[in-house]
Amino acid sequence: MTDAPVSTTATATPTPVEVALPPPYSALHRHPMLPVATHDETARMNFLINLVSHVGKDIAPAMPAVYAKRVEPAFKKSRGRDFANTSEVREAMRAEPAYQSWAALRRGAQEMRHQAGRAMVFRQLEEIDAAARRFNDGAPTLKLNPQVQVPKYVSVDNHLSPGGYEREVLAGDIAAGACYEAGHFVTAGGGTGGKSDWPGRTIAHFVKRQFPDFKPKRILDLGAGGGFNALPIAELYPDAEVIAVDVAAPMLRYGHARAKAFGVNNITFLQADGETLDLALGSLDWVQTTMVWHETALGPFRNMLKKIRTLLRPGGLSLNFEQPNFDPDTPMVEKFLRDWDAWYNNEPFWAKLHTLNFRDEMIAAGFTPAQVFEEWAPQVRSAGAYPAWVQTVNRHDAEHAMANARKSTKAVRAKSGMYLFGAWN
Ligand SMILES: C[S@@+](CC[C@H](N)C(=O)[O-])C[C@H]1O[C@@H](n2cnc3c(N)ncnc32)[C@H](O)[C@@H]1O
Incomplete structure (x- = not known):
C-alpha cells in the first residue's frame, strides 16, 4: 500500500467561498410546542427552504428581464401603447414559459x-397540545x-394555509x-x-434606540397571532x-404557551376583534401591528386605525410594520410582481393595500399630520447558533431589489431597513 502522493508545490491558500445557504430547520429555537422533525421531515423542510x-x-430576477426584453415590447408592438394596468401585465406574462415556471414553483413551494x-404537526398533535395545556390551563394570562x-x-385560507x-x-x-x-x-x-x-426584534430595538425617553407601561399588539413578534417587545420592556390581541384562539393558545416556555411572563393573550376591542379609551402607551393589515379589508383596516387612535393616550405611539405602498414612480412590472400574492398566494387585500397611502390613512384616522411618520428600522435577527441567518434571502428579495434600484424616497431608503409607518397621538 502506497501513501497518496503529497504535492510539494507551494500553493496559495484558497479563498473560502461564502455560500449563503439558508439555515436548516434544526436552527429554530426549540420549545415544547414546536413540532419535532424526524430525519425525513427535516430533510423535506430543508429541501423546501432551499427551494x-x-x-x-436565482429565478425571480429573470422576471423583470423577461418583461423588459419580450413582454413589454411585444405588447407595445401589437397594441401600439403601454400597459394600462397590472391585469394586462398579468395576462401577457402568463404566456411566457419563464414566468410560468417561476410562478408554478413559487406556488408549489x-x-x-x-x-x-401540517403532516409534521398532525403526527404529534396530541403531544404538543398536551404540552401547551400544561402552560395554559387555568392561566389568568390567557x-x-x-x-x-x-x-x-x-x-x-390566508397565504394558502388550509384552515387559516x-x-x-x-x-x-x-x-x-404550530403549523x-x-x-x-x-x-x-x-x-x-x-x-x-x-x-418584533427589529421594532423593539428601533423604538428603544430611537425614543429613549419613551417608557411605555401598557402596550397592545393587535393581530398578534402566535405572539412571535410581541415576545421581543415584552422582553425589551x-x-x-x-x-396580545387576536381573533383566532388556536394562535393565542400556542402563543401563550410558547411565551411561558420562553419565560416571558408580562404578556396577556386576549381573544377579541380589533374592530370592537373593548379597552378603556386613552389607556395605551403603544399600539403595535405587525404584518396584519394586508390580511384585513379596506373598511376594517380603516376602522381599526381609528380605534387605535382612540385607545392611545395623548403622546402614545401607533407603529405598524407592513409592505410599503407603491410610490408614484413604481413601474408596472414591479407592481405586478409585488401584487403576485394577491392573485396566487390567497392574500385578497394585499394588492389593494399597495395602492393606498399610509400617511393619508393615518391622518384620516385622526392623527395629526405633523405627528405621522414613515421609518426604516435597521434589521435585527436572533442568529442563535446559526450566524448565516442574516445572509439568507427571502422570497420578496427580487421585488425589493427592483424597488431599491429606483430613485423614489421609499424604495431607496428601504435598502437600509425594515419599513414602518406610524404616528404619535
Ligand atoms: C399574518 S398574521 C400576523 C401575526 C403576528 N402579528 C405576527 O407578526 O406573527 C395576522 C394576524 O392578524 C389577525 N387578525 C386579523 N384581523 C384581525 C382583527 N380584526 N382582530 C384581531 N386580530 C386580527 C389574524 O387572526 C392573524 O393572526
Missing part, C-alpha cells in the same frame, strides 16, 4: 410548505372568548399556531431568525404590560 431561496434569489408543516366571531377576511388561523383539528388545540411557526420558517427563507421574531 424557496433558489426561486426567490408554498403549497408544499403547508403540507409538510383570556379566550368563544363569543368572538372570526371576521370573513380572516377565515379565508382559527380552524381546530382537536377541540381547543394549538394546531394552527404557522413550522411553515413560516420555510416561507421566510429562514429570514425571521431562530425565534421567528425578526420584525419587561416593566410593561403587553396585551
Whole structure:
C-alpha cells in the first residue's frame, strides 16, 4: 500500500467561498410546542427552504428581464401603447414559459410548505397540545372568548394555509399556531431568525434606540397571532404590560404557551376583534401591528386605525410594520410582481393595500399630520447558533431589489431597513 502522493508545490491558500445557504430547520429555537422533525421531515423542510431561496434569489430576477426584453415590447408592438394596468401585465406574462415556471414553483413551494408543516404537526398533535395545556390551563394570562366571531377576511385560507388561523383539528388545540411557526420558517427563507421574531426584534430595538425617553407601561399588539413578534417587545420592556390581541384562539393558545416556555411572563393573550376591542379609551402607551393589515379589508383596516387612535393616550405611539405602498414612480412590472400574492398566494387585500397611502390613512384616522411618520428600522435577527441567518434571502428579495434600484424616497431608503409607518397621538 502506497501513501497518496503529497504535492510539494507551494500553493496559495484558497479563498473560502461564502455560500449563503439558508439555515436548516434544526436552527429554530426549540420549545415544547414546536413540532419535532424526524430525519425525513427535516430533510423535506430543508429541501423546501432551499427551494424557496433558489426561486426567490436565482429565478425571480429573470422576471423583470423577461418583461423588459419580450413582454413589454411585444405588447407595445401589437397594441401600439403601454400597459394600462397590472391585469394586462398579468395576462401577457402568463404566456411566457419563464414566468410560468417561476410562478408554478413559487406556488408549489408554498403549497408544499403547508403540507409538510401540517403532516409534521398532525403526527404529534396530541403531544404538543398536551404540552401547551400544561402552560395554559387555568392561566389568568390567557383570556379566550368563544363569543368572538372570526371576521370573513380572516377565515379565508390566508397565504394558502388550509384552515387559516382559527380552524381546530382537536377541540381547543394549538394546531394552527404550530403549523404557522413550522411553515413560516420555510416561507421566510429562514429570514425571521431562530425565534421567528425578526420584525418584533427589529421594532423593539428601533423604538428603544430611537425614543429613549419613551417608557411605555401598557402596550397592545393587535393581530398578534402566535405572539412571535410581541415576545421581543415584552422582553425589551419587561416593566410593561403587553396585551396580545387576536381573533383566532388556536394562535393565542400556542402563543401563550410558547411565551411561558420562553419565560416571558408580562404578556396577556386576549381573544377579541380589533374592530370592537373593548379597552378603556386613552389607556395605551403603544399600539403595535405587525404584518396584519394586508390580511384585513379596506373598511376594517380603516376602522381599526381609528380605534387605535382612540385607545392611545395623548403622546402614545401607533407603529405598524407592513409592505410599503407603491410610490408614484413604481413601474408596472414591479407592481405586478409585488401584487403576485394577491392573485396566487390567497392574500385578497394585499394588492389593494399597495395602492393606498399610509400617511393619508393615518391622518384620516385622526392623527395629526405633523405627528405621522414613515421609518426604516435597521434589521435585527436572533442568529442563535446559526450566524448565516442574516445572509439568507427571502422570497420578496427580487421585488425589493427592483424597488431599491429606483430613485423614489421609499424604495431607496428601504435598502437600509425594515419599513414602518406610524404616528404619535
Ligand atoms: C399574518 S398574521 C400576523 C401575526 C403576528 N402579528 C405576527 O407578526 O406573527 C395576522 C394576524 O392578524 C389577525 N387578525 C386579523 N384581523 C384581525 C382583527 N380584526 N382582530 C384581531 N386580530 C386580527 C389574524 O387572526 C392573524 O393572526
